[in-house]
Amino acid sequence: MPSAPNLQEAVAEIAAEMRDRPDRGDVATYIPELAKIDPARFGLCVVDTTGAVAAAGDAEEPFSIQSISKVFTLTLALGMSGDRLWSRVGREPSGSAFNSIVQLEHERGVPRNPFINAGAIAVTDVILSGHQPREALGEILRFVRFVSDDESITIDKAVAASEQRTGFRNAALANYMKSFGVLQNPVDYTLGVYFHHCAIAMSCRQLAMAGRFLAHEGRSPTTGLSVVSPQRARRINAIMLTCGHYDGSGEFAYRVGLPGKSGVGGGILAIAPGKASIAVWSPGLDAAGNSHLGRIALEKLSRRMGWSIFG
Amino acid sequence: MPSAPNLQEAVAEIAAEMRDRPDRGDVATYIPELAKIDPARFGLCVVDTTGAVAAAGDAEEPFSIQSISKVFTLTLALGMSGDRLWSRVGREPSGSAFNSIVQLEHERGVPRNPFINAGAIAVTDVILSGHQPREALGEILRFVRFVSDDESITIDKAVAASEQRTGFRNAALANYMKSFGVLQNPVDYTLGVYFHHCAIAMSCRQLAMAGRFLAHEGRSPTTGLSVVSPQRARRINAIMLTCGHYDGSGEFAYRVGLPGKSGVGGGILAIAPGKASIAVWSPGLDAAGNSHLGRIALEKLSRRMGWSIFG
Amino acid sequence: MPSAPNLQEAVAEIAAEMRDRPDRGDVATYIPELAKIDPARFGLCVVDTTGAVAAAGDAEEPFSIQSISKVFTLTLALGMSGDRLWSRVGREPSGSAFNSIVQLEHERGVPRNPFINAGAIAVTDVILSGHQPREALGEILRFVRFVSDDESITIDKAVAASEQRTGFRNAALANYMKSFGVLQNPVDYTLGVYFHHCAIAMSCRQLAMAGRFLAHEGRSPTTGLSVVSPQRARRINAIMLTCGHYDGSGEFAYRVGLPGKSGVGGGILAIAPGKASIAVWSPGLDAAGNSHLGRIALEKLSRRMGWSIFG
Amino acid sequence: MPSAPNLQEAVAEIAAEMRDRPDRGDVATYIPELAKIDPARFGLCVVDTTGAVAAAGDAEEPFSIQSISKVFTLTLALGMSGDRLWSRVGREPSGSAFNSIVQLEHERGVPRNPFINAGAIAVTDVILSGHQPREALGEILRFVRFVSDDESITIDKAVAASEQRTGFRNAALANYMKSFGVLQNPVDYTLGVYFHHCAIAMSCRQLAMAGRFLAHEGRSPTTGLSVVSPQRARRINAIMLTCGHYDGSGEFAYRVGLPGKSGVGGGILAIAPGKASIAVWSPGLDAAGNSHLGRIALEKLSRRMGWSIFG
Known part of the structure; x- marks a missing residue:
């Protein structure tokens, strides 16, 4: 394992290099709350398994985690329903865009994996089961706070409201799955919880803290308590690898590893x-x-630290 | 790293367990040469990076490697044309069956990755470039013999001939790509080489030997010579992970890791x-x-040896 | 043109023959109101351009006209917005099921024609434009009563309510189009009007009366007043021919003509x-x-009367 | 029925108008023989059921009939195998481009109708059945000469050879169908006959003569002999209406009728x-x-003569 000083240095240098690059991709514009974010922002934070933290740039500034929340809802739903979850969602790469509905028609309403929008809505429906939206959302937020060891994490209600007003494509996906019986709660309930957990705001530091259990065989390195079994941690990692970047998942695996x-x-x-x-x-x-410079920064970090899982 | 004795024990026990299982899947029947293989056969061979070999069952019996040859042709084509290869084939999971043509229509004839049939045909076309089929095939066979350090490996001509007679779906894929200019050689040439390299016969031992450079940062552990760069070895591994089992790639990553x-x-x-x-x-x-018991055996071996790349 | 007595005879004989056939197809079951209809019912009514009526069987019994209402909403929407309608909906056969959403994704939310569900929802949205659902629905009902010359026609509210409760697939289509800006009113408004006009109940006699303007160059044969221009009547007929029976339109044209x-x-x-x-x-x-015996009855009638438009 | 003088006048005026229009569409460029045709050419010929001929422009100049040959091969194949033909090809509009392969995958190799490329190849395979390509082609040519009452019609061999050299997309379709058992002859045989019958060269006059049996209840107006039954003539017309212009069939029906x-x-x-x-x-x-000005000319002619089948 690389020594902490090297890591801190790598993080600082990569952040500095990213800050100056002219190619920054295009900020998402479908809701005003995301469109107004300054494309010049860049944050990077690494927590190693000893708990050492290396951070640079805007690593303390909360942003809308959006689909990253799907990692936490998947973990929570697996905790609640175990392998029965897999009757409602698959675990294969989708081969199409994050919001495609074509696949649902060809596979009778069962989304391909928990990380495309349709799959994450189905996972949210599993979490919701038998609860009020407010309770389900509370449970998700509590879980995120627990794994990140940070009670200050909140939901950005303006973002959630804006998504709810304009999320017609997600409403299409949800209604479509409902028509096949894949969703069991009222569509509005499920969508409401979905839009809200996507609107959780976290900083890079908070997010890196929250991911530690996946790097650490399912245990919280702080408390040593088990969040999930080692096998489940591996399996969530596997799904992140094959499905975590929509139709850019192969590219991310190839470049970042x-x-x-x-x-x-x-x-x-x-x-x-x-x-x-x-x-x-x-x-x-x-x-x-997917984040343009985010991917490039991770590619540089992974190579520099020798962290690729592929050898 | 597990000690060699443990590995030998694991290999023997898993092979014994597999030999007795009643669920064996269905042998491919599309050509007589494959259909007549006894479903009771089972072989397993592991070569660790020290060169120690653990084998059990029918590990010395040659079988038709079929699409496994695509790993070797990809490696060879990357050696010949480098990153220019990626203008002719993508590296994303396909989200559909191994022989699907739908994706080709939606993406103007460019196959999604080098491990579905269309992609492997495009890779074969790159290898063929400017050569006669016989020469290209010779080059592929020489490369396979080189990485497996075994001059006895041959092509099963009966299998190749049978595929050539019945491979209409692959002919459809090849002609379709040709219509978009993705193939540059005569369709018959490219298909001929493709059918023949899929008909290479290898035993588990030969195959495990041939894969060592991918486990060993691109180098031959025997000679220490570089087959590919460490980065390229990692990247080929990444493509194997995301695309190596057709529409079961997510499942294989999830279970075997x-x-x-x-x-x-x-x-x-x-x-x-x-x-x-x-x-x-x-x-x-x-x-x-994909091989039914093969996947189960690998899942058991990976878990027992703690080899999953996911933690 | 055949004389009226022959027509009456043909209608009576065909209805009698249909009443006795054992092959009757399957009654739609997705809402209880449709599922409970007796499959033995059969009605047939013909109004010729002189106004002579030939009827047999259950020709006076109202049934849920469902998608037949799309003929009337298309006519109404063309009257309101003319050819501008065609920026929101195409006029090509769909090549897929009545409720497919795949085509919408491939063609940016614009439905292929006004007679598949998505297209009819888009047409409903045009009619709704700037009105309350109640007003739009009133306008549709007034139009249907006008062309059928029958003030007694009503909407079956139990059917409408049931569709609204279970119409998730239509909600998916509507939200999907909304996400592309193809719908301009609130999704719930448009769907509400759609579900209600599909729930109009009419007898064969009322429906045959309502169709006269399409058989009569766009004019009401009763009053001689123009409902639509002759060209528009022809064009609506053309769309009915190519798109009126979902993915059975080619079959209907081939058999019934x-x-x-x-x-x-x-x-x-x-x-x-x-x-x-x-x-x-x-x-x-x-x-x-599509109605199994309905199509067969029409095939027999068309052949017997020499009415095919194809020669 | 309009009087002959009026028809002659209409034909002459429409041809004159078309000759001057600047919007002429784009000449097909995929083979040199088609690409070099002068886009200024325009021919129009009408034969009424009395045998009167009205012609204007380049009505005597032979051109490559290409897919129009599919009308004659369909007629011939129906004569040879009757309704058994429909196990190999459907009769529904395709909802996609003339050379799409997507539909074949979704419907197990059975093309949607005899007028898209795949369907016409399947029909050609039916005609070929048990014959040498040369014989089948001779039979097709004899049939075209018979219905047009013109022994001078020939195949443009340069066009056929060019298509054969470059027709990879059609080769893909043929191989794909072959893989599902939809084709029964060697792929090369079927494609050879297909490319050649598409290369038949006819003038507008010859083509209008050849179509008379479809306008005349299946009989040759010259000899009074039956080419097909009245019902079959109607049915071929129906398929032409719903499927005759690929994914512009709805538009043609709507505008031309x-x-x-x-x-x-x-x-x-x-x-x-x-x-x-x-x-x-x-x-x-x-x-x-589809021919841009051809469609416009037919729309004008149909309207002027009151020939629409839709009222």
Whole structure:
């Protein structure tokens, strides 16, 4: 394992290099709250398994984690329903865009994996089961606070409200799954919880802290308590690797070589198993909807630290 | 790293367990040469990076490696044309069956990755470039013999001839790509080489030997010579992980946690980076076209040895 | 043109033959109100351009016209917005099921024609434009009463309420189009009007009366007043011919040779231009969702009367 | 029925108008033989059921009929195998481009209708059955000469050879169907006959003569002999209406209101049942691959003569 000083140096140098790059991708514009984010922001934070933290840039500034929340809802739903979850969602890469509905028609309403929008809505429906939306959302937030060991994490209600007003494509996905019986709660309930957990705001530091259990065989390195079994941690990492970047998942595996999950807010959570939990934030996105500089920074970090899981 | 005795024990026990299982999947029947293989056969061979070999069952019996050859042709083509290869084939999971043509229409004839049939045909076309089929095939065979350090490996001509007679779906894929200019050689030439390299016959031992460079940062552990750069070895492993089992790639990553490539002959080559190269053979296939018991054996081995790349 | 007595005879004989056939298709079951309809019901009514009426069987019994209402909403929307309508909906056969969403993704939310569900929802949205749902619905109902010259026609509110409760697939289509800006009103408004106009209940006699303007160059034969121009009547007939039976439109044209529109309530409105307006009702559906015996009855009638538009 | 003088006047005026229009579409460029055709050419010929001929422009100049040949091969194949033909090809509009392969994958290799490329290849395979390509081709040519009452019609061998050299997309379709058992002859045989019958060269006059049996209840108006039964003539017309212009079939029905079949050579054969057989030629194509001015000329002619089948 690399020594902490090297890591701190790598993080600082990569952040500095990213700050100056002119190619920054395009900030998501579908809701005003995301569109107004300054594309110049860049944050990077790494927590190794000893708990040492290396951070640079805007690593303390909260941003909308968006689809990164799907890692936490998947973990929570597996905790609640175990392998029964897999009757409602698959675990294969989708081969299409994050919000595609074509696959649902060809596979009778069962989404391909928990990290495309449809799959994450189905996972949210599992969490919701038998509860009021407020309770389900509380449970998700409590879980995120627990794994990140930070009670200050909140939901950005303006973002959630804006998504709810404009999220017609997600409403299409939800209604479509409902028509096949894949959702069991009222569509509005499930969508409400979904839009709100996507609107959780976290900083790179908070996010890197929250990912530690995945880098650490399922245990909280702080308390030593088990969040999930080692096998489940491995399996969540596997799904992040194959499905975590929509139709750019192959590219991320090829270039970065780490399990990761991106969000349209420009964040990426990446896991170097046994070594570190990493969060990066750069609001500009590439064509596949993943953070452009975020991916490049992780590629540089992974190579420099020798963290690729592929050898 | 596990000690060699433990590995030998694990290999023997898993092979014994597999030999007795009643669920064996269905042997591929599309050509007589594959259909007549006894579904009771089972072989397993592991070569660790020290060169120690653990083998059990029918590990010395040659079988048709079929799509596993795509790992070797990809490696060879990258050596010949470098990153220019990626203008002719993508590196994203396909989200559809191994022989699907739908994706080609939606993406103007460029196959999604080098491990689905269309992609492997495009890779073969790159290798063929400017040569006669016989020469290209010779080059492929020489490369396979070189990485496996075994001059006795040959092509099963009956299998190749049979595929050539019946491979209409592959002919459709090739002609379709040709219509978009993705293939540059005569379709018959490219298909001829493709059918022949899929008909290479290897034993588990030969295959495990051939995979060592991928487990060993691109170098031959025997000679220490570089086959590919460490980065390229990692990247080939990454593509194997995300795309190596067709529409069962997510499942293989989830259960086994190793880069791997399957063939309809029932073989799988799996790589535990820095640890071992593994070959398994069981002719019965699952619904996605991958060896049923082969995958189960690898899942058991990976768990027992703690080899998952996901933590 | 055949004389009226022959027509009456043909209608009576065909209805008698249909009443006895054992093959009746399957009644739509997705809402209880449709599922409980007796599959033995059969009605047939023909109004020729002189106003002579030939009826047999349950021709006076109202049934849920369902998608046949799309003929009337298309006519109304064309009257309101003219050719601007065609920026929101195409006029090509869909090549897929009545409720497919795949095509919408491939064509940026613009439905292929006004007679598949998505297209009819878009047409409803055009009618709704700037009005309250109640007003729009009133306008549709007034139009249907006007063309059928029958003030007694009403909406079956139990059917409408049931569809609204269970219409998730239509909600998916509507939200999907909304996400592309193809719908301009609140999704709930548009869907509400859509579900209600599909729930209009009419008898074969009322429906045949309502279709006269399409058989009569756009004019009401009763009053001589123009409903639409002759060209528009021809064009609506053309769309009925190519798109009126979902993915069974080619079959209907091939066998019956008349423009027609079916509904899952088991009704079909068919037009013999210059000759007659025809309504048939048999609740059992074929695999494409069209009335099984309805189509057969029309095939027999068309052949016997020499009404095919194809020679 | 309009009097002959009026028809002659209409034909002359429409041809004159078309000659001067600047919007002419784009000439097909995929083979040199088509690309070099002068886009200024325009021919129009109408034969009414009395045998009277009205012609204007380049009506005597032979052009490559391309897909219009599919009308004759369908007729011939139905004569040879009757309704058994329909186990190998459907009769529904395709909802996609003329050379799409996507539908074949979704429907197990059975093409949607005899007028898209895949369907016409399947029909050619039926004609070929048990014969040498040369014989099958001779039979097709004899049939075309018979229905057009013109022994001078020939195949343009340069066009056929060029298509054979470059027809990779059609080779993909053929191999794909072969893989599902939909084709029964060697792929090369079937494709050879297909490319050659598409290369038949006819003038507008010859083509209009050849279509007379479809306008005349299946009989040759010259000899009174039956070519097909009245019902079969109607049914072929129905398929032309719903499927004759690829993904522009709805548009053609909407605007022209006549059964018709287009070819990428710029020709269209249209049938006014009971009234006339019409051929038009203008080499420039629209986005759907149909003659741009050909369609406009037919729309004008149909409206002026009151020939729409829709009222």
